[in-house]
Amino acid sequence: xxxxxxxxxxxxxxxxxxxxxxxxxxxxxxxxxxxxxxxxxxxxxxxxxxxxxxxxxxxxxxxxxxxxxxxxxxxxxxxxxxxxxxxxxxxxxxxxxxxxxxxxxxxxxxxxxxxxxxxxxxxxxxxxxxxxxxxxxxxxxxxxxxxxxxxxxxxxxxxxxxxxxxxxxxxxxxxxxxxxxxxxxxxxxxxxxxxxxxxxxxxxxxxxxxxxxxxxxxxxxxxxxxxxxxxxxxxxxxxxxxxxxxxxxxxxxxxxxxxxxxxxxxxxxxxxxxxxxxxxxxxxxxx
Amino acid sequence: xxxxxxxxxxxxxxxxxxxxxxxxxxxxxxxxxxxxxxxxxxxxxxxxxxxxxxxxxxxxxxxxxxxxxxxxxxxxxxxxxxxxxxxxxxxxxxxxxxxxxxxxxxxxxxxxxxxxxxxxxxxxxxxxxxxxxxxxxxxxxxxxxxxxxxxxxxxxxxxxxxxxxxxxxxxxxxxxxxxxxxxxxxxxxxxxxxxxxxxxxxxxxxxxxxxxxxxxxxxxxxxxxxxxxxxxxxxxxxxxxxxxxxxxxxxxxxxxxxxxxxxxxxxxxxxxxxxxx
Amino acid sequence: xxxxxxxxxxxxxxxxxxxxxxxxxxxxxxxxxxxxxxxxxxxxxxxxxxxxxxxxxxxxxxxxxxxxxxxxxxxxxxxxxxxxxxxxxxxxxxxxxxxxxxxxxxxxxxxxxxxxxxxxxxxxxxxxxxxxxxxxxxxxxxxxxxxxxxxxxxxxxxxxxxxxxxxxxxxxxxxxxxxxxxxxxxxxxxxxxxxxxxxxxxxxxxxxxxxxxxxxxxxxxxxxxxxxxxxxxxxxxxxxxxxxxxxxxxxxxxxxxxxxxxxxxxxxxxxxxxxxxxxxxxxxxxxxxxxxxxxxxxxxxxxxxxxxxxxxxxxxxxxxxxxxxxxxxxxxxxxxxxxxxx
Numbered sequence: 001x002x003x004x005x006x007x008x009x010x011x012x013x014x015x016x017x018x019x020x021x022x023x024x025x026x027x028x029x030x031x032x033x034x035x036x037x038x039x040x041x042x043x044x045x046x047x048x049x050x051x052x053x054x055x056x057x058x059x060x061x062x063x064x065x066x067x068x069x070x071x072x073x074x075x076x077x078x079x080x081x082x083x084x085x086x087x088x089x090x091x092x093x094x095x096x097x098x099x100x101x102x103x104x105x106x107x108x109x110x111x112x113x114x115x116x117x118x119x120x121x122x123x124x125x126x127x128x129x130x131x132x133x134x135x136x137x138x139x140x141x142x143x144x145x146x147x148x149x150x151x152x153x154x155x156x157x158x159x160x161x162x163x164x165x166x167x168x169x170x171x172x173x174x175x176x177x178x179x180x181x182x183x184x185x186x187x188x189x190x191x192x193x194x195x196x197x198x199x200x201x202x203x204x205x206x207x208x209x210x211x212x213x214x215x216x217x218x219x220x221x222x223x224x225x226x227x228x229x230x231x232x233x234x235x236x237x238x239x240x241x242x243x244x245x246x247x248x249x250x251x252x253x254x255x256x257x258x259x260x261x262x263x264x265x266x267x268x269x270x271x272x273x274x275x276x277x278x279x280x281x282x283x284x285x286x287x
Numbered sequence: 288x289x290x291x292x293x294x295x296x297x298x299x300x301x302x303x304x305x306x307x308x309x310x311x312x313x314x315x316x317x318x319x320x321x322x323x324x325x326x327x328x329x330x331x332x333x334x335x336x337x338x339x340x341x342x343x344x345x346x347x348x349x350x351x352x353x354x355x356x357x358x359x360x361x362x363x364x365x366x367x368x369x370x371x372x373x374x375x376x377x378x379x380x381x382x383x384x385x386x387x388x389x390x391x392x393x394x395x396x397x398x399x400x401x402x403x404x405x406x407x408x409x410x411x412x413x414x415x416x417x418x419x420x421x422x423x424x425x426x427x428x429x430x431x432x433x434x435x436x437x438x439x440x441x442x443x444x445x446x447x448x449x450x451x452x453x454x455x456x457x458x459x460x461x462x463x464x465x466x467x468x469x470x471x472x473x474x475x476x477x478x479x480x481x482x483x484x485x486x487x488x489x490x491x492x493x494x495x496x497x498x499x500x501x502x503x504x505x506x507x508x509x510x511x512x513x514x515x516x517x518x519x520x521x522x523x524x525x526x527x528x529x530x531x532x533x534x535x536x537x538x539x540x541x542x543x544x545x546x547x548x549x550x551x552x553x554x555x556x557x558x559x560x561x562x563x564x
Numbered sequence: 565x566x567x568x569x570x571x572x573x574x575x576x577x578x579x580x581x582x583x584x585x586x587x588x589x590x591x592x593x594x595x596x597x598x599x600x601x602x603x604x605x606x607x608x609x610x611x612x613x614x615x616x617x618x619x620x621x622x623x624x625x626x627x628x629x630x631x632x633x634x635x636x637x638x639x640x641x642x643x644x645x646x647x648x649x650x651x652x653x654x655x656x657x658x659x660x661x662x663x664x665x666x667x668x669x670x671x672x673x674x675x676x677x678x679x680x681x682x683x684x685x686x687x688x689x690x691x692x693x694x695x696x697x698x699x700x701x702x703x704x705x706x707x708x709x710x711x712x713x714x715x716x717x718x719x720x721x722x723x724x725x726x727x728x729x730x731x732x733x734x735x736x737x738x739x740x741x742x743x744x745x746x747x748x749x750x751x752x753x754x755x756x757x758x759x760x761x762x763x764x765x766x767x768x769x770x771x772x773x774x775x776x777x778x779x780x781x782x783x784x785x786x787x788x789x790x791x792x793x794x795x796x797x798x799x800x801x802x803x804x805x806x807x808x809x810x811x812x813x814x815x816x817x818x819x820x821x822x823x824x825x826x827x828x829x830x831x832x833x834x835x836x837x838x839x840x841x842x843x844x845x846x847x848x849x850x851x852x853x854x855x856x857x858x859x860x861x862x863x864x865x866x867x868x869x870x871x872x873x874x875x876x877x878x879x880x881x882x883x884x885x886x887x888x889x890x891x892x893x894x895x896x897x898x899x900x901x902x903x904x905x906x
Contacts, residue, residue: 015472020379027375030368035393038405084314091307110319112547114501114521117540121322124329128648131325145649155318179300188302210395217398219504227649228634237398245767246607247795256401263396267389345903411776429761511761512719514902526721529639531664
């Protein structure tokens with residue numbers, strides 16, 4: 001996701017002003033209708049009775065436990081997928097080997113797997129009726145219906161984000177810079193840190209942030225492995241479902257609003273980073 | 288891994304191949320491959336005939352058909368919207384552009400269940416948008432149309448985010464040349480720009496469709512879940528799990544996985560033929 | 565590039581965190597904790613009863629105990645227990661779901677005879693929630709199958725409550741003059757033709773009916789109908805008691821294998837026995853569950869109108885196992901309703 005900055009040049013090949021205005025209007029209208037309106041609906045429902053019940057819903061001990069759990073899960077899954085994504089992007093983009101396309105396809109696979117399945121596979125594997133279930137039970141190790149299961153399901157769902165953002169960019173950048181550095185005697189780690197990382201850091205961050213946003217918001221997969229114990233294995237999205245099912249609509253939409261807010265902060269951070277990325281690129285002398 | 292790789296590809300200057308490939312494979316197998324293997328092997332206990340019997344029900348077919356057709360329709364709907372959004376975001380500067388840009392990622396970030404609840408509240412016959420639509424005789428919530436709408440919501444960012452970088456890197460020279468040669472703007476768009484964007488559009492379409500096929504959280508609230516009409520395939524998995532039919536649930540999951548993989552394969556092959564020389 | 569987030573140390577730290585998280589998965593064993601895995605509509609009742617029990621247990625044994633609950637669709641909850649959720653007690657919507665757990669050896673096969681009254685300390689039934697003034701004039705089951713009536717019920721394949729709804733209607737049709745299995749099938753087919761939305765759970769259906777304004781009548785648990793009535797303003801809905809319904813007996817059981825391993829049997833058994841005590845019985849009545857205790861029932865006054873109720877063990881159904889196989893299994897009667905060409 002490279003973003004050359006600067007103002008667009010004045011073009012011979014440009015649309016008539018009315019086409020331009022119409023296109024902008026249409027885009028704003030359609031995106032607003034499709035994307036912004038649901039968010040507005042959440043906010044309206046949450047604030048239906050003012051701020052007091054919103055604050056009460058968010059500071060409820062069970063809600064706080066859900067917030068903590070969600071943040072913890074994201075704090076574990078995002079680094080794992082960042083590390084894996086970096087490794088995958090490095091070997092796919094910088095080396096030729098047979099099966100590269102297959103590897104990339106397999107990395108993208110979790111995108112097309114239904115969230116229900118993403119949760120189910122862990123139950124099939126670690127559940128009491130699953131392959132490793134009896135072995136785990138003998139040792140009193142709980143994976144599904146506890147934190148590890150939630151983390152594994154989240155990692156599965158957010159698996160491709162970092163790799164997917166990095167691979168096309170690193171492929172496009174080629175490997176000549178790294179090869180030059182390596183020929184000059186830089187170690188692998190040095191090459192990576194001094195040559196590769198500066199070029200990919202904005203894409204990396206944007207991938208990480210998307211991964212994080214999705215990790216916090218995942219519902220289907222964690223719902224299968226959670227066990228739904230109040231204050232213990234309920235993440236924020238699950239807590240929202242519980243509140244909703246208890247007819248506490250204001251509370252449900254309040255926590256939903258908070259979660260959406262966390263996601264929006266993430267997205268804003270991404271936009272800001274990309275902007276400073278543009279500036280940094282402008283300051284750098286052209287290669 | 289490292290020894291074999293190094294001897295096979297002698298000319299490699301860069302270090303870290305063994306390490307990064309090893310890490311990738313470890314990451315991929317623990318998180319994705321081994322669990323999916325569990326999914327693939329579970330229905331096998333039914334035997335091939337059992338798997339077929341468990342899938343060859345009209346209700347299963349109807350659910351799979353709905354999931355795939357609605358996903359394809361949603362992805363198709365996302366093409367013009369996504370192209371328009373990407374175009375406006377890349378080519379024009381206007382107040383609020385950054386805001387619009389951030390909004391595009393919203394479906395990635397908004398929890399699917401929240402999206403589902405919000406969409407249902409909006410499009411239910413007594414909702415903000417559902418009421419005027421109902422007056423026009425259009426029912427969205429609790430119909431396949433609602434399923435498609437929710438799927439379009441989750442898939443839109445994929446189209447915008449794949450088209451955007453390609454559009455940004457598109458050399459302007461070709462457009463300028465076309466303009467100098469007397470082509471109208473519309474002609475240039477159709478003949479020069481669209482073909483160049485086609486592979487990216489197809490890639491975005493593929494990802495949006497792939498994501499939509501499996502979507503559960505945001506669809507389930509708005510779907511209505513009527514067997515044969517608005518029941519999606521992931522719900523069928525849940526239904527079978529409720530009956531303690533693990534193998535049957537895994538069989539539906541496997542069928543979905545297989546069909547999505549097939550779809551991805553076809554679309555990827557299509558994009559290879561499409562690529563401009 | 566100093567200070568970039570991905571440093572050697574943070575990578576190692578992340579690995580460590582993951583390692584500890586995966587290794588330390590076992591539930592913390594501190595103060596005794598009792599996990600009750602229940603179904604959707606009991607949320608409010610068990611919140612109140614948990615508090616009652618914790619206090620009572622402290623008074624009797626001096627021990628501090630934590631009682632937590634997990635709620636969800638009855639079938640899903642049973643499956644979670646089968647898959648390893650460490651439930652000490654289960655309080656579900658149908659005996660069938662507890663039987664399923666027992667089949668996997670987690671609960672003794674004779675569980676239903678271990679506590680009085682089929683191990684069901686409270687009962688409920690299925691009633692109609694209609695729009696204010698009952699504009700469509702829906703009085704009994706026959707009215708629901710008339711053309712132009714929209715009926716909201718959850719999906720019997722995923723919701724325990726919906727199975728009671730379905731079976732009540734089926735039994736009603738059989739009991740009509742000239743009733744037969746064929747007539748019942750025709751009736752059920754007509755009834756489900758009137759259903760525009762099948763939510764996955766009872767709470768989802770209530771929301772669809774109440775919040776989204778769908779349908780003319782909601783088939784609901786008696787306690788759900790009263791709760792919705794109380795929560796959403798009395799001016800909007802009426803509760804209609806049909807002349808005939810089904811006696812829903814939501815059963816409870818101790819999960820033997822889990823309590824023996826965790827050493828919580830005494831507390832778990834006390835938790836369930838306590839449900840039959842007068843205090844809990846009147847608490848159940850307050851939450852619109854029909855108490856078994858005659859005194860509590862009398863004290864509830866006209867809260868629970870008398871009506872003719874059939875039980876699941878009636879020869880018409882032949883118990884849960886048979887009813888489940890006849891009606892709700894894949895290829896059962898309910899699936900046949902939705903076969904194309906019908």
